[in-house]
Amino acid sequence: MSELQKYQDKLIELLDSEKSPSEISRQLAEDPDCSMYKSYIESFDDRMIAIGQELVKKWAQWTERP
Amino acid sequence: MSRKHRVCKQLIILIMQRNNMVGQNSKVKVGLSMMLEDDFRQATASLFANNQVDVIEWSFDTCWQKGLMPGWAQDLLEYYSKQDLLLGHGVYFSALSTYSPLHKDWLAKLSNEIRTRKYIHISEHFGFSQAGHVLRGAPLPVPYCAEAVTLGKENLRRLSDIVNLPVGLENLALAFCKEDVLNQGIFLKELLQEINGFILLDLHNLYCQIQNFSLNPETLLQTYPLADVKELHISGGSLNTLGNDRTIRRDTHDGDAPEAVFTLLETVLDLCPNIDYIILERLGGTLNNQTDMANFQDEFMRIKNIVENH
Numbered sequence: 563m564s565e566l567q568k569y570q571d572k573l574i575e576l577l578d579s580e581k582s583p584s585e586i587s588r589q590l591a592e593d594p595d596c597s598m599y600k601s602y603i604e605s606f607d608d609r610m611i612a613i614g615q616e617l618v619k620k621w622a623q624w625t626e627r628p
Numbered sequence: 629m630s631r632k633h634r635v636c637k638q639l640i641i642l643i644m645q646r647n648n649m650v651g652q653n654s655k656v657k658v659g660l661s662m663m664l665e666d667d668f669r670q671a672t673a674s675l676f677a678n679n680q681v682d683v684i685e686w687s688f689d690t691c692w693q694k695g696l697m698p699g700w701a702q703d704l705l706e707y708y709s710k711q712d713l714l715l716g717h718g719v720y721f722s723a724l725s726t727y728s729p730l731h732k733d734w735l736a737k738l739s740n741e742i743r744t745r746k747y748i749h750i751s752e753h754f755g756f757s758q759a760g761h762v763l764r765g766a767p768l769p770v771p772y773c774a775e776a777v778t779l780g781k782e783n784l785r786r787l788s789d790i791v792n793l794p795v796g797l798e799n800l801a802l803a804f805c806k807e808d809v810l811n812q813g814i815f816l817k818e819l820l821q822e823i824n825g826f827i828l829l830d831l832h833n834l835y836c837q838i839q840n841f842s843l844n845p846e847t848l849l850q851t852y853p854l855a856d857v858k859e860l861h862i863s864g865g866s867l868n869t870l871g872n873d874r875t876i877r878r879d880t881h882d883g884d885a886p887e888a889v890f891t892l893l894e895t896v897l898d899l900c901p902n903i904d905y906i907i908l909e910r911l912g913g914t915l916n917n918q919t920d921m922a923n924f925q926d927e928f929m930r931i932k933n934i935v936e937n938h
Contacts, residue, residue, distance in 0.1 A: 570759035622765035
């Protein structure tokens with residue numbers, strides 16, 4: 563599995579959670595599978611993460627939830 | 629056949645009989661994003677009847693699961709397809725996800741779709757929506773990196789090879805950071821280069837970023853390869869109020885287009901020499917009353933007037 567795919571998988575799982583935006587970016591930045599994108603993740607705007615959470619909850623169609 | 633369908637079918641025939649030259653005299657064609665809901669039908673009936681809609685854009689993959697569509701919508705799509713005035717705009721391809729059986733299935737369905745209807749071009753969305761256990765959803769931003777560019781190019785090549793039509797990507801409103809905003813233009817250029825693709829520039833998506841990240845519109849526009857823009861989207865949205873009374877502009881397609889988007893339109897018409905199509909978008913089910921419908925019609929005619937007088 564590529565680095566990008568690991569990051570996307572982790573991101574979408576966290577966006578589906580009830581965690582706060584700051585907790586999401588913290589967990590993502592600290593995840594060893596996302597180390598390549600650490601500085602990018604650390605620049606995330608909490609407001610935009612909150613929008614991402616809303617979009618995933620509203621529109622995502624799942625095979626099964628983890 | 630229901631009475632509603634009979635009336636709509638008669639309307640289509642009337643359009644056909646009155647004018648077979650829809651849009652052919654305009655350099656820039658102005659059209660609508662096709663919706664299946666009855667409020668859209670009501671709001672746009674006079675625009676179609678008066679031959680104002682040069683072109684239709686259809687999100688073909690939104691119907692693959694649902695199956696049947698209203699007869700009036702089917703007739704409109706068929707008419708515009710036969711007139712070579714139908715644009716295709718996919719929603720669920722997820723161009724920047726790792727290639728998977730879902731992509732293969734989507735491409736197979738698209739191959740069938742273009743045998744059923746004739747499209748001028750096919751566009752999709754920048755971003756990814758498939759990952760982990762998520763089959764599809766709203767597109768999300770992707771880090772601008774070599775792996776993402778390579779992956780996206782490969783997916784777009786697969787799409788381009790299937791359709792043998794021009795392929796484009798629409799810019800995304802959501803950005804996790806300013807870096808996402810400022811890199812999107814160059815990211816799109818690199819993704820589309822090898823297939824000679826085009827950019828579908830959504831002006832309300834740009835406006836969301838301008839508002840949410842306090843950017844200068846002209847500065848943001850200059851980060852895009854403006855000569856590659858062949859289509860524009862115009863729409864409205866909404867404001868989300870978060871904690872600390874901060875408001876975020878959202879691209880929800882459920883409101884009137886802000887005045888600033890019309891200002892952007894005038895600017896972009898000056899800066900982008902190769903625009904062929906402008907599409908007004910509004911989600912079906914959000915034109916709740918006669919005022920909403922009248923405003924929508926006025927927006928459409930305002931776009932037409934701007935184009936004609938530009």
